[in-house]
């Protein structure tokens with residue numbers, strides 16, 4: 001064996017250093033705790049990285065999704081197409097608006113929504129159902145990119161808004177059909193893209209999220225939604241008062257408190273400085289996993305990654321034929337855990353969750369089911385070493401050989 005026995009390796013965790021702690025401490029010693037100059041600076045730095053026209057930070061990825069759906073005016077009677085494989089938040093935010101979900105199937109090998117899955121869903125819809133679709137929300141699962149360009153062509157054809165859940169995909173880029181590299185978050189194809197900065201994500205802010213867009217009108221709406229629908233800019237007041245007193249502000253729409261704080265954004269800025277090194281490290285670990293897992297067993301294989309090396313993985317997922325191996329996933333997870341290797345399953349198909357099953361009935365989405373049956377997320381985070389990867393793969397190999 002070449003890998004050292006490690007301390008417990010969780011499937012994901014943050015990487016923080018003294019610079020991060022110092023950045024937060026500096027804000028704590030300053031005048032602003034909630035939305036102040038550090039929030040603006042974070043938004044500016046993120047905007048430079050993703051290359052969108054606008055960035056709005058907020059309290060979580062879920063808040064970002066909710067605001068994005070509100071910004072396109074989603075309401076009762078509307079429908080949004082959401083892939084069956086994602087974290088529940090992608091779907092839940094549709095429900096917050098009182099709208100309904102159409103679950104799309106996904107590629108059984110990658111868990112990603114494809115244009116053909118969307119087309120199949122469309123073919124099965126009644127004209128009334130099709131008419132009620134307002135938006136589609138592909139998910140850049142694990143950091144890989146769904147068929148965004150092809151899905152955007154479908155969205156354009158029907159006049160739908162394209163809201164891409166990129167919570168897993170900060171740091172990924174991909175070629176478009178003309179061979180131009182696009183950065184996840186640049187909104188070249190999407191009306192809005194969504195990010196999360198939860199500790200297991202590529203950068204950590206404790207809690208945090210962001211929406212990127214190139215549409216000024218959407219951005220203005222998002223600004224209102226983030227803070228109670230209140231407009232403080234006198235140039236934008238609609239004004240029912242004849243004289244505006246100095247304390248005047250206007251609530252123009254019903255909004256929320258989804259603001260981000262300077263404390264969180266100080267951490268976010270410090271983490272963004274490290275993002276290039278995080279990307280490099282994650283790619284190196286993924287490469288090591290791929291190398292070691294190749295040929296390990298015909299029943300264990302990594303989920304394929306886009307070939308051009310521009311993906312930053314949030315999750316490292318393998319597909320295991322548990323039946324062929326003669327072990328249940330529960331026992332496999334337990335055997336890994338006994339060897340200090342954490343693992344997770346991303347995700348149970350959302351449509352199979354009790355809330356959704358009760359609302360929409362039992363759906364047959366074969367791709368999502370086949371994906372779910374075989375997946376396991378292995379440890380992937382920046383504080384891991386190549387040796388840790390070797391150790392994890394050795395444990396898998398050992399478990400498989402012992403069966």
Ligand SMILES: Cc1ncc(COP(=O)(O)O)c(C=O)c1O
Nearest residue numbers: 060061062087089167196197198
């Ligand atoms: C794909 C996806 N969308 C949305 C979210 C919600 O983000 P947050 O936890 O920041 O609310 C998550 C978080 O895990 C996610 O994985």
